[in-house]
Amino acid sequence: MRPRKEVTTLLKQSGSWLVRMTDKDGTLMLVLSYHDPVKGIRHLTLESANKRWSLQCPQKEQEKEMQGLR
Numbered sequence: 841m842r843p844r845k846e847v848t849t850l851l852k853q854s855g856s857w858l859v860r861m862t863d864k865d866g867t868l869m870l871v872l873s874y875h876d877p878v879k880g881i882r883h884l885t886l887e888s889a890n891k892r893w894s895l896q897c898p899q900k901e902q903e904k905e906m907q908g909l910r
Contacts, residue, residue: 884896
């Protein structure tokens with residue numbers, strides 16, 4: 841278990857990342873934390889449903905990031 845504050849001290853270089861387990865309201869969650877060169881430390885929740893994994897992120901943010909990949 842790694843809290844968000846501890847992760848910010850570990851992810852110092854741009855592009856560094858880690859997958860961590862955290863507890864939110866008694867529910868265990870997997871979170872992908874990464875250091876974005878422009879936005880700093882970012883956190884995306886990993887979800888499992890129907891034997892598949894997905895990232896939970898805000899729709900508008902996801903659209904902006906996808907546009908940047910084109």
